[in-house]
Amino acid sequence: MLRALLASVIGIVAFTVVLGFGYPALMTGFAQVALPHQANGSLVERGNKVVGSSLAAQDFSFPGYFHERPSATSPAYNPAFTTFSNLGPTNPALAQLVHANAKAVLKLEGPYNPGLTIHDIPVDAVVPSGSGIDPEISIAYANLQAHRVAAVRHLPLATVQSLIKENTAGRSLDFLGEQGVNVLELNLAIDQQGGK
């Protein structure tokens, strides 16, 4: 037994050194040299200032910006403490949340989308994402918001719509996953068009 214990202690030290320090240090060395942008969090800079990460949603509430999906983190869109909403399918709180979010979307987008009803609101606009920092919205939700952003910014709708297309991540290899629109990148492109 004592011998097994001694062997275990040596094993623990050896594995911790090799797998706990050697391996991650090697990977970090490689990453920092070969792929520094990704390795440091895909940070987005504007004028030498870090404005966010293309992999994390951030809070957009100004009417001139595209808005993100709802988030269950505290505060919303917190990439330092991600979380699910964990709302079960029959939880009355889920029904209330969906109702409240849909009402808010109708109120915000209604004036710019004549005849808008709740049936036109895509589901991702009213339910929380998995990470709470989903950087993407569905194309349907982006198209819905395009009218508002164009009107508020005094930009032609066609310009905004083409920016949506440019910032849509297609399916990888045209096949895998689902299409989505990166909100931060889209809003940066909108800002570049000016016309606050």
Place this chain on the structure above:
Amino acid sequence: MGQGIAQILVYAAVLIALSYPLGIWMARVYTREQSDVIERGFLRLLGRDAAADQNWKQYGRSVIVFSIAFSVFLFGLLRLQGHLFLNPDHLPAVPWTVALNTTASFVTNTNWQYYAGEATMSYLSQMAGLAVQQFVSAGVGLAVVAAVIRGIARRGGGVGLGNFWRDLYRSIVYILLPLSVVLAVVLIWQGVPQTFHGHVTATTLQGAHQTIARGPVASMISIKQLGTNGGGYYDSNSAVPFENPTPVSNFLEVLAILLIPFAQLVMFGRMVLARRHAWVLYAVCFTIFAIGVSIAFPAEQHGSAVLRNSGVNITNSASQSGGNMTDKEVRFGIANTALWATATTDVSNGSVSGGHDAFTPAGGAVPLVDMFLGEVEPGGVGSGLYGLIFYILIAVFVAGLMVGRTPEWLGKKIEAREMKLAAVGALFVPTMVLVMTAVAIATPAGLASIFNPGAHGFSETLYAYTSQSNNNGSAFAGYAATTFSTTFGTVALYFGRFFPLLAGLAIGGSLAAKKVVPASAGTFRTDGATFGILLLGVIALTAGLMILPALTLGPIVEGLMN
């Protein structure tokens, strides 16, 4: 939905194509006579006789002593992280109940998480504590499987099952580490961070401050997926873009979940010289997997009553994936998230790419039942193939009863001792789950962990103890950490890991000592469809029937309300 089905079919094809050569490679790794230079040095370093052939008791003792010693080490690290280096964000010690549960969780290859990684664990704890366990606990699982298989394959003479330290070394150096390096490189390329710099604060477009957690993530995520671990760097696991940024990373991560487990079956067939039999097992496991996906995917696409009745648009179209998008990510949509949920619970992985708590009743029942069956479809890297072997023995026994002969399996007579061990191995964990769930649901301390009201709250409890006892680690994550739930869970974790593990080793040891009986005309064949169907039936009738009453209290009630 066509697009989703196509993605799932391509996934299955790639899985089969890659698990085959890997299985051949793994069989070679565990049967090779010579040791490499480092292996010899490592074994010498461990002490005299460290490289000797071990019987099942000696092998089991090495596993247990090693696991306990590593538990002490890891617990100490988590408690002391506040005073140690590689802690750029100055995180304090992990509270002791959470540290205890986390230690048990990672040493047992479970990776149940009662904490939020990015806000609780220092870089040191993540990479030198938790990620090391992700290698080692998976390596231990693979080693035990190799030992059990050697026992089955042994043809006369001796009771040795091999050497634990050698098997552990080979599992890590020849299988887990190389695959992890390759996967980590691809993940970094796709956008998973790998840095020692601390959190970064951004000034958002609207002028607010946003703190972004990062760290040595990719090196952990690759082994988390490959070693059926599942313990993420971030709280929302592989739903978080920093753990799983693109559909490409998602495809590879979900592939990594099932790759080694299915390869294990190929390895098994080669090591026991019964390849046809192994393909039957492969087909059985694949069938259970396929059934799971074909329930979960449509259920999630159909969505919950709340969403359907709300009036919002949940129809799948070119501009949205639709369905139950609650706690799911846009880039994965419904098909990929349902595929992941099934794969991660068919084996003991437990990582998630969406919140299972928010799944529809039928969609959430799939991972629950998969786990309760003992994750034998085809068993985790950690919990191993031996879970499936318990069922195989029961199936062979049932067949023997039907034809009135002593049951045989792979040329060995199956007798009372093996059957007792197999029955204990197959029934111990499900029984423990039901008892623990009953206690947790009948006491105020247990009820305090529940987040969702009604039948779903029961499902959360059942899921929690099913997941921890079967060393899965996925969760209906609303279930909260309390002193009760963390300590109770710790018991489930250790018992769920080591009871079946020792039963499996004992069966290996018992079969090793048996003489080979030549197959005769009366021998029940285990390499055809008949046996496959029988095995499916046995799995459904043992663990399947045990969970049915509990299902009626949780997902079935909820499904009727939905």
